[in-house]
Amino acid sequence: MCTNYTGFKLLLCCLLLSTVRGWVWECTPAGSCQRRDPHVNDTFFNSLDVCRLVCGDRGNIWPLPANYTTKNKDLVYIDAKNIVFSIDCPTTSANIYLGNVVDYFKDVINENDEQNCSKTKYKLILNVNVANSILILNYKTSEEYSLDITTDSSSKTVTVNIIAVTIFGARHAFESLLQLIETESTADETCFVTLKEVSIQDKPKYKHRGLLLDSARNFLSVEVIKKNIIAMGMSKLNTLHWHMSDSQSFPFVSARVPNMTSYGAYSAAQTYSPYEIRDLLQFAKLHGVRIIPEIDGPAHTGSGWQWGADAGLGDLIVCYNKLPYKSFCIQPPCGQMNPANPNLYQVLGNIYADILDLWTDGLDLFHMGGDEVYIPCWNSSQEIVNYIDNNRSPEAFHKLWSEYQEKALSAFDAVNADATEPSSAILWTSSLTEISHVEKYVPKERYIIQTWVSKSDPLPKELLDLGYKLIISTKDSWYLDHGFWGTTKYYTWRTVYDNTILNDAAVLGGEVCMWGELVDNSNVEPRVWPRAAAAAERLWTNPSTTSIEATSRFFSHNDRLARRGVRTSPVVPKYCSQSHSDCIGYLVT
Structure with missing residues (x-):
C-alpha cells in the first residue's frame, strides 16, 4: 500500500499502517457483516466489501x-x-x-x-x-x-x-x-x-423510475447533473425529469427565441447550450437514463418571458413580478402566461421545436408543468378579463386554463408532425385535474398525470379508476426538498424506501423530486443521494420486505456511490455500517 512513496513519506506511510488496526469482518448467522478484531479467526474477511459480497441470501x-x-x-x-x-x-x-x-x-x-x-x-x-x-x-x-x-x-x-x-x-x-x-x-x-x-x-416492476432535478431556481452545472446521472445509472433509475424553466430563470438556450435566455438566465455562464444538452443526452443514454424536459406553464413563468411587448408581440405573460407576491403567485417573481395573446403559442412552438431538434431520439413523453395557476394573476390583466367577457367564475378560469393547454399542446404537435405517433404530455395534479371535472378538461388519450399528493390522498386511485395513466411522486415521502423550509418534514432513506405506490399497469412508475429553491452545485448531491437510491429499489423491485431487511445492502450501495465520486450523505455513523448488528434499532425512523 506504500509502494508509491519514497523517503519520509514512505516511512510515515509504514508507521501509519503499523499503528492503525486492520479490522476483519465476520458474516454473522443473521446475514450481515460484523467488524471484529484482527487475527481472531482466519475465516473472517479482510475486506468489508468482500464480506458483503458473500454474506446473506440476497447478495449485495x-x-x-x-x-x-x-x-x-x-x-x-x-x-x-x-x-x-x-x-x-x-x-x-x-x-x-x-x-x-x-x-x-x-x-x-x-x-x-x-x-x-x-x-x-x-x-x-x-x-x-x-x-x-x-x-x-x-x-x-x-x-x-x-x-x-x-x-x-x-x-x-x-x-x-x-x-x-x-x-x-x-x-x-x-x-x-x-x-x-x-x-x-x-x-x-x-x-x-x-x-x-x-x-x-x-427486470423492473415499474417502467418509469425517475428523479426530478430543478435547475431553474438555482443553476446546476452540467458536471453536477452528470454526477447525478452516474448515480442514477448505478441505481437503475431510468428517467431524469429536468425542470428546465420556472419564474426565477430560463437557462435553456433557444436558438429560435434567444430572448428567453437574454432576459431569463441568471448570467451568460449559467445557461445550457445546444452542444451541452446534446452531450448530456448522450451521456445519460450511456448510463441507461433518458431525459424528459419540462417547460413549465401557464404558471411558474416569469424571467425570460417579459420581452414580448418591446418586440411587438404584446404581453406574453401577465402579473410579472407583481407585489405583494403572495396575492398573485406561490413564490417570487410572479408571472403567468397570457392565454389571450395568440403570439404566445408561436413563441412556445419555437421553443418546442428547439427541444425536438436536440432530442433526436424523439420524445414519447413531454412535461408541460401545469400546476399552481392563480386566478388573481390572470384577473389582474384587463386583456384577459376582456377575453373571458368579465366572467370570473371558477368555470371560466378552468375553461381558460384548458384552452391554454389545448393550444400549447397543438403548438407542440405542429412541430412534432414527423413523429410516428403523438407524444404524451405530462401534467402535474392541480385544480384542473380534480375528479369532478378532469375528464372535461384533460383528455386521457393525450395526457399522463403526475400526482404529488400525500400517500393517504385517494386522488391517484380515483384517477386510475377514470382510466388515466399516472406517474406518482408521493409528497410526504418522495419530496427530497422537504425538511429544510417551513413546517415540512425531512424524509429519511427508510421513509423513501418504505413508500409503496399503486401496483397497476396504468401506473407507469414514480419519481423522487429535488426542487431547487435551496440547493445548487454545493449541496444537491448529498440532498439527493443516497435517498434517491432507496426509491430506485422500490421502483425496480417493489419488494414485499421493508428497509430493515435492505439495510446492509443500502449501506454498501452508499459506499459504492461515494467511491464513484458521488457526494453522498451519510445515513449512520461509519461504525454502524461496519458493525451492522451492533446498531439494530438505531436510526430506524
Missing part, C-alpha cells in the same frame, strides 16, 4: 434483482487486465453502444488497480447477447436481462453470460456485474474477487 446488488441465486459462494480471483469481451448484437449501432458500455465497465474496474496480487488469478470472459436492435429508451423499452457467472477451475476461467432483449437491459447487467466484483486489500496487495457461480434473472 442494489437494486435487489427479481431473482438472485448464488450456487457457489466461494471466491475466485480474477485478472482485471485479462478480460475478453464477445458482443453479439443485431446492428452496428447497438454494437457501438455496448462498446461504449464496455469502455465504461473497464474504466470503473481500473479505478482500483491491482497491486502486487500474488493470488492465482482467473481470466474473465464476458459474452453478451442482445436480441433486439432498438436504440431508443422510453417507457415501453424492455430493460430485462439475465446474468450467469460460472467458473472452470481446470482452465482457470470465469465466464459471464449476459442475455438481454435490448442494449439497455445489457447495460443494466454490466452495472450488476460491477457490483459483483470487489477488491480485497491488505497491507501488501490488492486483488479483484467475485463469486464462483451466480445466476440472475431481472
Whole structure:
C-alpha cells in the first residue's frame, strides 16, 4: 500500500499502517457483516466489501434483482487486465453502444488497480447477447436481462453470460456485474474477487423510475447533473425529469427565441447550450437514463418571458413580478402566461421545436408543468378579463386554463408532425385535474398525470379508476426538498424506501423530486443521494420486505456511490455500517 512513496513519506506511510488496526469482518448467522478484531479467526474477511459480497441470501446488488441465486459462494480471483469481451448484437449501432458500455465497465474496474496480487488469478470472459436492435429508451423499452457467472477451475476461467432483449437491459447487467466484483486489500496487495457461480434473472416492476432535478431556481452545472446521472445509472433509475424553466430563470438556450435566455438566465455562464444538452443526452443514454424536459406553464413563468411587448408581440405573460407576491403567485417573481395573446403559442412552438431538434431520439413523453395557476394573476390583466367577457367564475378560469393547454399542446404537435405517433404530455395534479371535472378538461388519450399528493390522498386511485395513466411522486415521502423550509418534514432513506405506490399497469412508475429553491452545485448531491437510491429499489423491485431487511445492502450501495465520486450523505455513523448488528434499532425512523 506504500509502494508509491519514497523517503519520509514512505516511512510515515509504514508507521501509519503499523499503528492503525486492520479490522476483519465476520458474516454473522443473521446475514450481515460484523467488524471484529484482527487475527481472531482466519475465516473472517479482510475486506468489508468482500464480506458483503458473500454474506446473506440476497447478495449485495442494489437494486435487489427479481431473482438472485448464488450456487457457489466461494471466491475466485480474477485478472482485471485479462478480460475478453464477445458482443453479439443485431446492428452496428447497438454494437457501438455496448462498446461504449464496455469502455465504461473497464474504466470503473481500473479505478482500483491491482497491486502486487500474488493470488492465482482467473481470466474473465464476458459474452453478451442482445436480441433486439432498438436504440431508443422510453417507457415501453424492455430493460430485462439475465446474468450467469460460472467458473472452470481446470482452465482457470470465469465466464459471464449476459442475455438481454435490448442494449439497455445489457447495460443494466454490466452495472450488476460491477457490483459483483470487489477488491480485497491488505497491507501488501490488492486483488479483484467475485463469486464462483451466480445466476440472475431481472427486470423492473415499474417502467418509469425517475428523479426530478430543478435547475431553474438555482443553476446546476452540467458536471453536477452528470454526477447525478452516474448515480442514477448505478441505481437503475431510468428517467431524469429536468425542470428546465420556472419564474426565477430560463437557462435553456433557444436558438429560435434567444430572448428567453437574454432576459431569463441568471448570467451568460449559467445557461445550457445546444452542444451541452446534446452531450448530456448522450451521456445519460450511456448510463441507461433518458431525459424528459419540462417547460413549465401557464404558471411558474416569469424571467425570460417579459420581452414580448418591446418586440411587438404584446404581453406574453401577465402579473410579472407583481407585489405583494403572495396575492398573485406561490413564490417570487410572479408571472403567468397570457392565454389571450395568440403570439404566445408561436413563441412556445419555437421553443418546442428547439427541444425536438436536440432530442433526436424523439420524445414519447413531454412535461408541460401545469400546476399552481392563480386566478388573481390572470384577473389582474384587463386583456384577459376582456377575453373571458368579465366572467370570473371558477368555470371560466378552468375553461381558460384548458384552452391554454389545448393550444400549447397543438403548438407542440405542429412541430412534432414527423413523429410516428403523438407524444404524451405530462401534467402535474392541480385544480384542473380534480375528479369532478378532469375528464372535461384533460383528455386521457393525450395526457399522463403526475400526482404529488400525500400517500393517504385517494386522488391517484380515483384517477386510475377514470382510466388515466399516472406517474406518482408521493409528497410526504418522495419530496427530497422537504425538511429544510417551513413546517415540512425531512424524509429519511427508510421513509423513501418504505413508500409503496399503486401496483397497476396504468401506473407507469414514480419519481423522487429535488426542487431547487435551496440547493445548487454545493449541496444537491448529498440532498439527493443516497435517498434517491432507496426509491430506485422500490421502483425496480417493489419488494414485499421493508428497509430493515435492505439495510446492509443500502449501506454498501452508499459506499459504492461515494467511491464513484458521488457526494453522498451519510445515513449512520461509519461504525454502524461496519458493525451492522451492533446498531439494530438505531436510526430506524
